[in-house]
Amino acid sequence: MDVVQYIENFLQSFAAGILTGVIYGLMCVGLTVIFGVMRVINFAQGEFMMLGMYFTYFTFSWLGGYPFFDWLYFPFVLALLAGPVLFCVGNLVHRSLLQKVTGQNASRLEGGGHYAQLVLTFGLALVLQNGGLWLFGSGLVSVPSELSYSAWEMGPLYQDRIIIFINQNQSIAALLALGVVLVFARYMARSRLGKSLRAAADNPEAAVYMGIDVSRAHRIAFGFGVGITAIGGGLLASNAPFQPYIGTDYVIIMYAGVVLGGLGSIRGAFLGGLSIGILQQVSASFLPNQLQNTMIFTCFLLTILLRPQGLFGLRERVA
Amino acid sequence: MMILKRDLLHIVLFCISYAALAALVGNSYYLLIMTLVPVWAVMGLSWNLFSGYSGLVSFGHAAFFGVGAYTVALTLQMWQLSPWYSLVLAGLLGGIGGLLVGLPTFRLRGHYFALAMLAYPLVMLYIFEWLGYQEVALMMIREQPLAFMQFENPQVYVYLAVVLLALALIVTAILARSRFGMSLLAIKQNEEAAEAAGIDTRYWKLLALCISAAMAGTVGGFYAVVLLVVTPFAVFGMLVSAQALVIAMFGGAGTLWGPVLGAVILVPLSEILHAYYGAKVPGIQGVIYGFAVIAVIIYAPDGLIWKLRAFFGARQTPLPASSVAGLHTKGSASLLACGVEANAAEFILEVKQLQKSFGGLQAIDNLSFNVKRGELLGIIGPNGAGKTTLFNLLNGFVQPDSGSIEFEGASLLKLKPNKICRRGIARTFQVAKPFPRLSLFDNVVIGAYGASHNNNQACMLAGAALQLVGLQDSAHNLPAQLSNRELRLMELARALAANPKLILVDEIFAGLDPESVQVVEQVLRKVTALGITVVIIEHSMKTMVQLVARFVVLDHGALLATGIPQDIVRNPKVIEAYLGKKWLAHAQAH
Numbered sequence: 064m065d066v067v068q069y070i071e072n073f074l075q076s077f078a079a080g081i082l083t084g085v086i087y088g089l090m091c092v093g094l095t096v097i098f099g100v101m102r103v104i105n106f107a108q109g110e111f112m113m114l115g116m117y118f119t120y121f122t123f124s125w126l127g128g129y130p131f132f133d134w135l136y137f138p139f140v141l142a143l144l145a146g147p148v149l150f151c152v153g154n155l156v157h158r159s160l161l162q163k164v165t166g167q168n169a170s171r172l173e174g175g176g177h178y179a180q181l182v183l184t185f186g187l188a189l190v191l192q193n194g195g196l197w198l199f200g201s202g203l204v205s206v207p208s209e210l211s212y213s214a215w216e217m218g219p220l221y222q223d224r225i226i227i228f229i230n231q232n233q234s235i236a237a238l239l240a241l242g243v244v245l246v247f248a249r250y251m252a253r254s255r256l257g258k259s260l261r262a263a264a265d266n267p268e269a270a271v272y273m274g275i276d277v278s279r280a281h282r283i284a285f286g287f288g289v290g291i292t293a294i295g296g297g298l299l300a301s302n303a304p305f306q307p308y309i310g311t312d313y314v315i316i317m318y319a320g321v322v323l324g325g326l327g328s329i330r331g332a333f334l335g336g337l338s339i340g341i342l343q344q345v346s347a348s349f350l351p352n353q354l355q356n357t358m359i360f361t362c363f364l365l366t367i368l369l370r371p372q373g374l375f376g377l378r379e380r381v382a
Numbered sequence: 383m384m385i386l387k388r389d390l391l392h393i394v395l396f397c398i399s400y401a402a403l404a405a406l407v408g409n410s411y412y413l414l415i416m417t418l419v420p421v422w423a424v425m426g427l428s429w430n431l432f433s434g435y436s437g438l439v440s441f442g443h444a445a446f447f448g449v450g451a452y453t454v455a456l457t458l459q460m461w462q463l464s465p466w467y468s469l470v471l472a473g474l475l476g477g478i479g480g481l482l483v484g485l486p487t488f489r490l491r492g493h494y495f496a497l498a499m500l501a502y503p504l505v506m507l508y509i510f511e512w513l514g515y516q517e518v519a520l521m522m523i524r525e526q527p528l529a530f531m532q533f534e535n536p537q538v539y540v541y542l543a544v545v546l547l548a549l550a551l552i553v554t555a556i557l558a559r560s561r562f563g564m565s566l567l568a569i570k571q572n573e574e575a576a577e578a579a580g581i582d583t584r585y586w587k588l589l590a591l592c593i594s595a596a597m598a599g600t601v602g603g604f605y606a607v608v609l610l611v612v613t614p615f616a617v618f619g620m621l622v623s624a625q626a627l628v629i630a631m632f633g634g635a636g637t638l639w640g641p642v643l644g645a646v647i648l649v650p651l652s653e654i655l656h657a658y659y660g661a662k663v664p665g666i667q668g669v670i671y672g673f674a675v676i677a678v679i680i681y682a683p684d685g686l687i688w689k690l691r692a693f694f695g696a697r698q699t700p701l702p703a704s705s706v707a708g709l710h711t712k713g714s715a716s717l718l719a720c721g722v723e724a725n726a727a728e729f730i731l732e733v734k735q736l737q738k739s740f741g742g743l744q745a746i747d748n749l750s751f752n753v754k755r756g757e758l759l760g761i762i763g764p765n766g767a768g769k770t771t772l773f774n775l776l777n778g779f780v781q782p783d784s785g786s787i788e789f790e791g792a793s794l795l796k797l798k799p800n801k802i803c804r805r806g807i808a809r810t811f812q813v814a815k816p817f818p819r820l821s822l823f824d825n826v827v828i829g830a831y832g833a834s835h836n837n838n839q840a841c842m843l844a845g846a847a848l849q850l851v852g853l854q855d856s857a858h859n860l861p862a863q864l865s866n867r868e869l870r871l872m873e874l875a876r877a878l879a880a881n882p883k884l885i886l887v888d889e890i891f892a893g894l895d896p897e898s899v900q901v902v903e904q905v906l907r908k909v910t911a912l913g914i915t916v917v918i919i920e921h922s923m924k925t926m927v928q929l930v931a932r933f934v935v936l937d938h939g940a941l942l943a944t945g946i947p948q949d950i951v952r953n954p955k956v957i958e959a960y961l962g963k964k965w966l967a968h969a970q971a972h
Contacts, residue, residue, distance in 0.1 A: 104493050106441075106500070163680050178439040181496050182631065183679045185441060189624055189672030193665025201664060307665070311620060315504060318497055326493065353512035360505045367494045368486050 071225045076344045078217075082233040083302075084340020086295050089240040090313065091320035091336035092247065092329055093292030099327035100264040100284035101165055106184040108292055108317055109310025110191035111153065115145040115293025116309070117199050119300040123206050138206050139239055142297025146243075146290040153289030157282045160187065165281055188310070195307030208232050208301035236298040243294055247287070248329050260284055264327075292317070315356055316343070319363035325373025335373070389555040389638065396642070397548045404540035411657070413536040417608055419649045420543035424601040425622075426629035426641030427550045432594035433627070434635035435563060436587055437570030441496055444503035444622035445483065446476040446595040450602030451617040452510065455518040458530075462521070465531040469603045476599015480592040488587055500623075507618035520610045531607050539608050546604060547642070550597055555638055557593070561831060561840075566590055568817050568828045570636075575815035578777060580803035580832020580880050598626070621668055628675040634685025643687050648674055730755040730884055730915050731776075731807075736785035738775060738939075745771040746782070747939040753884070758906065758916045760926040760947075763936035764960060769919040770812060772936070773886050777809045778802045789884070804832045808877035809886035812919075814869040816861035822872055823848065823857040829876035840879075847879040850912075851905050867898040874905065878914075885909065887918040891925050903929055923960070927951065935959070 094108045105111075119141045129137050164179040210232035218226040251257035263270045263280035270277055296313075299305075320339045324331025342362065343355055350358060366374065404416050425447060433440045450472035457463035457471065487498050523530040533539065557563055565586045568576040577583050606612045616622075629648055634640030652667040659666055682689050731753040738746040745768045753759050763769055774780040776787060778799040787794045794802055808829070817825050823844060830843035848854045851871040856864065864872065870890050877885050887906070891899050906929065910916055920926050926933070926947070933950040935942040937959040943950060950956055 098493075104497065160676065160680070177492060178437075178496075179679050179683060181439065181441070181493075182627070182675060185624065185627070186672045186675035186679070189621070189668045190676070191672075193668025193672065196665035197663045197669070311504070315501070318501075322494075322497070351512055353508045357505050357508045357512070360501050360508075364486075364498060364501060364505075367490060367498055371490070371494055 067221065067224050070221075071227070072348055073345065074225065074227050076348050077341060078227055078229055079233070080341030080344030081337070082230065082237040082340075083344060084337035085237040085244075086240045086298050086336075087316055087320055087340040088333035088336030089244055089298075090292045090295035090317050091324070091332035092244055093288045093290070093295065094317045095288075095321050095324070095327055095329060095332035096251075096291065097285055097288035098321070099329070100260050101161075101281050102264075103161070103165060103180045103184070105285075105288065106181060106314070107188035107191055107310075108288070109312070109314030110188050110195070111149060111289045111310075112292045112296035112313055112317075113192070113195060113305070113307060113310040114152070115142070115149055115296030116300040116305050117195070117307075118145040118148060118293065119297035120204055120206050135209050136235065138208055138301050139235060139298070141206075142236075142294055142300065143239065143243075145297040146294040148290075149293035150286040150290035153286040154282055156187070156289075157285040161285060162278060162282070188314075192307055192310055199307050201306055203304035203306050205304040206301040210235065211301060232301055236302070240295060240298055243291065244329075244333055247291065251329065256283065312356065315359055315363070316340075319359045319366075322363055322366050322371075323374050328373070331373050338374075386555060386559055389559075390552065392639075393548055393551045393555065397544045397551075401541055401544050404537055404544075407537075410536045413540055414608075415650050415653045417536070417539045417543045418653060419645050420540075420547035421601055421605055421608065422625055422629055422649050423642045423645035424543075424546050424550045425598060425626045426633065426644055427547075427554055428594045428597035428601065429626035430630040430635055430637075430641045431554055431557065431597065432590045434630055434637070434640070435558065435566035435570065436590050437566075438495060438587065439627070440499045440591075440623070441627065442483075442499035442502045442504075442623050443594075443598050443626040444618050444620070445506055446479050446598035447602035447605070447622050447626070448503060448506055448510070448614070448617035449479050450476050450599030450604075451606040451612045452515065452518070453599070454603035454606045455520055455612040456515070458521055459518060462523070464529055465603065465607045466529075469600055469607075472603030473596040473600035476602070477592045477596035479599065480595025481588065483595070484588045484591040488584055503618045503623060504620070507614045510614040510618065516613060518612045520606060520612075543604065543608075546601060550601075551638065551642070553593070553597070558638060561837060562586065562589070564820075564824065564828060565831065567636075567820065571817040571819060572815050574779070575811065575817065576828065577799040578779070578803060578809055578811075579829040579876060580800050580808075581828065582798070582800045584798075621671070624668075624671055624675075628671045628678075632674050632678050632686060634687035637685065637687055640685050640687045643690075644685075647686075728755045729753065730790060731917075732786075732788045733776075734786045734788075736772075736775065736787065737783045738771060738780065739783060745939050746775065749785070749936070749939065749941050751934045751941060751944060753915060753917055754932075755883075756910065756913055756915055757932060758910045758918070758930045759932050759934060760930035761917060761919050761934045761936060762921065762923055762926060763942070765921055766938075767921075767936040768939035769921070769936060770888060771939070773809060773888055773919065776802075776886060777807060800832065803880055803882075806881075806883035807886065808880040808882035808884075810870075810873035810877050810888055810890060812888040812892065814861075814873050816864075816869060816872060818861050821858050821860060822853065822864065822868075825861065825872060826875045826879045830879035830881070833879070833881035843881060844875075844879045847875040850878060850908060851875045852901075867894060867901065870894065870898075870902060871905065874902075874909075878909065882914060884915040884917065887916060889919055889921070891920060891922070899925055923951065 090112060094105060097103060097105050119138060122141045123138055129135070160183060161180070164176045164183055211230065213231045214228040215231060216226055216228060251260065259275045260280050260283065262273065263275055263277045267277045316339050320336035321332045322335070323338060324333070324335030339359060343359060346355055346358055404413065407413055407416065425443070429440060429443050432438070453472040453475050454465050454468045457468045458465065483502055487495060490498055523532060527533050565576070565581050568579070568581055569583050569586060573583055602617060605617070629644035630641040632648060633642065633644030648671065652670045655666050655670065678685065729752040734750045736746050736749040749772070761769055761772065771780065775782050778794065778797050778801070781796065789805055789807060794805070817828065826844040826847055827840050830840040834840040834843055848857055851874050853868060853871050853875060856868060861869065874887070874890065890902055894902065906916060906918070918930065930947065932944065932946055934944050935950060935956050942955055942959055943953050
């Protein structure tokens with residue numbers, strides 16, 4: 064292979080990396096919102112993403128494919144719909160389980176309920192992924208998308224020797240993901256609810272005195288976090304086949320991205336997820352498949368060991 | 383040791399009756415379950431030895447389990463190494479794994495520690511897949527069943543598993559009752575106080591993880607022998623880490639029998655349900671473990687064993703109560719005397735040009751002062767003058783940006799708090815930091831560990847310290863039952879038990895009523911009478927003027943004045959710093 068072909072391969076995987084990275088970024092934002100407001104790392108986040116995927120898959124099959132005049136963008140609507148649906152699920156999960164070990168209830172637990180929260184979400188992950196195996200079956204499924212087979216061509220560049228293909232399905236998914244992140248970040252920064260969430264995060268006690276219902280703030284943040292990550296899952300559902308254990312693979316990506324960007328920062332999490340996506344796709348051209356996740360893990364471990372505040376130094380809280 | 387004998391009796395009785403039960407069972411499927419119960423109990427005990435006692439929850443014990451399983455499978459495949467030997471090797475490699483994981487990971491705290499531990503086994507999972515060990519079957523060597531641990535009779539595996547369980551229980555029982563267990567309990571309850579009391583927290587955590595990982599490695603190897611097939615998912619998967627954690631927490635973390643109870647209930651339940659409904663409900667095991675741990679966290683965070691004990695009306699067993707030798711020995715206070723004649727000319731501590739800033743805030747600014755051996759020195763200054771930061775620098779919680787601290791002529795820079803405590807500097811905290819679930823006496827015993835070679839000596843020192851501060855009568859109370867004054871005195875006793883030459887006392891009078899102030903003052907005088915140097919921080923000058931021999935006055939991290947109390951109270955700079963310029967004129971007018 065000559066140099067030009069190397070460059071072409073690199074650019075190709077870089078482009079693919081940006082497209083998947085944006086979706087990873089979206090999922091990381093979901094995880095970081097929960098951490099930023101509640102100071103809880105949700106070990107079950109990958110499982111909520113998996114639920115987002117299956118939501119998209121099942122509504123799609125239940126509606127019998129493309130019901131509206133073969134409108135090709137229909138699966139994206141379902142993916143976005145996974146957000147509000149999983150928001151409600153997250154809300155319920157918080158109300159029935161997490162609330163008992165967070166917020167005001169945490170103070171009476173050993174070590175501020177810190178490990179109780181982790182263990183609880185860990186148990187939740189076990190129930191969801193294994194329950195998923197039962198309900199959804201262990202077979203690989205995916206949302207069939209016509210768009211997956213079409214690509215835009217960039218080029219020819221450099222004396223007609225380089226052509227880059229941009230997958231249409233991934234591009235639209237990435238654009239939607241970016242849109243959700245931007246809307247959400249703006250909402251958190253500007254809206255009254257966003258401000259009260261940040262207040263509850265910065266100083267729960269003071270927030271209570273200011274008349275903010277911290278428990279409700281946590282519930283909303285958990286719902287947001289779960290819903291946002293589920294949208295990311297829905298957008299990936301037409302990308303590659305999946306099964307109920309897929310959460311474990313993605314949870315690695317999410318932790319790596321969030322830690323890379325600095326726990327609790329929305330912008331950091333998005334950039335972290337984006338970097339992980341690029342890293343993963345670029346490394347795919349020279350690393351065997353199984354080692355890609357190992358490499359992401361190594362990045363993650365190196366980050367927390369050497370620079371726990373994150374690479375970008377964006378340690379602001381949920382802003 | 384009495385308690386240990388009782389434990390031993392219980393262990394032997396349990397294991398023999400379990401083995402006897404197995405002898406009555408003929409069904410090989412039930413025998414397999416009966417083998418898996420002790421296997422997972424050992425795994426639970428392994429998790430418990432580290433996480434249950436130290437309080438650092440590991441979400442990745444599968445890493446060590448898997449290393450053990452692959453060690454046995456691969457050495458048999460490559461070199462026909464008998465499991466009798468490779469099980470030992472598996473334990474050894476597991477222990478080394480614990481060391482390799484612990485060394486970098488203990489630098490992390492809280493969430494980061496949890497995330498990193500979750501990551502290790504998953505990394506291993508992918509690496510073993512990549513190496514091409516998707517499925518390693520153990521070679522059958524039927525002609526020598528005994529030599530290769532391949533028995534026709536499945537009952538033999540139950541017996542072997544029970545032997546492993548007995549070993550794990552004995553190791554746990556011995557360690558839990560020793561300095562190891564006490565140190566880990568102290569770390570679990572308040573790591574900072576433990577470090578300041580002379581406990582090398584990093585050492586104990588590493589040791590705990592190594593022993594725990596060696597246990598996990600051995601039992602992982604045995605698991606491979608029993609199941610005959612090893613796959614990355616089955617030994618490194620999240621469910622393995624989860625089972626270890628859930629079994630221990632379900633039964634009761636930090637107890638000897640908790641993990642056994644957890645395994646006896648959860649393993650048969652999940653295995654039998656899996657056998658009957660596994661085809662219809664494939665993930666049922668994971669669902670059961672998941673629900674079990676959620677239920678425990680919400681309804682019985684301490685584990686089932688405590689609920690059972692409460693139900694059967696058993697007396698709540700107190701946490702390891704050390705023997706109370708020395709508590710009422712007459713004249714034991716002399717144990718604490720530091721044995722060096724006070725020589726007013728000699729400096730015990732010399733601080734030179736100390737600098738420390740936090741971001742833009744200059745907390746300590748070019749500070750130099752000395753402490754004479756045997757004196758009672760007061761460091762005063764308004765709130766925010768940098769007093770507590772100074773103590774944190776002196777006892778090693780914080781490192782200075784520049785400058786030097788010399789204790790008896792040797793530099794203290796870059797030493798960890800526990801090492802500084804062993805050199806002879808103890809401290810108390812402004813906000814009392816007791817270990818809430820240990821008795822007053824055990825709280826003090828922990829302070830004595832740094833200065834003693836064995837448990838007995840530690841108890842003697844603790845007894846002497848309690849007697850000196852006058853708390854010998856409440857020795858068995860829990861910190862929650864103590865008054866504010868008693869808590870302060872307990873802090874002082876814990877510092878004294880380390881047999882220090884110098885004690886740093888942080889705002890011990892704050893919020894005490896006048897009578898308590900007098901009591902504490904008297905105790906401090908007794909301490910100096912023993913030849914122990916005392917440096918005491920206070921922001922109110924009133925109580926201190928009567929007590930101390932000399933003052934060091936700080937303001938904004940810098941030295942404002944030093945001298946005897948009579949001079950200090952008239953020093954214009956001091957009055958200005960405390961009361962402002964307006965009052966200075968007022969004071970000078972009189």
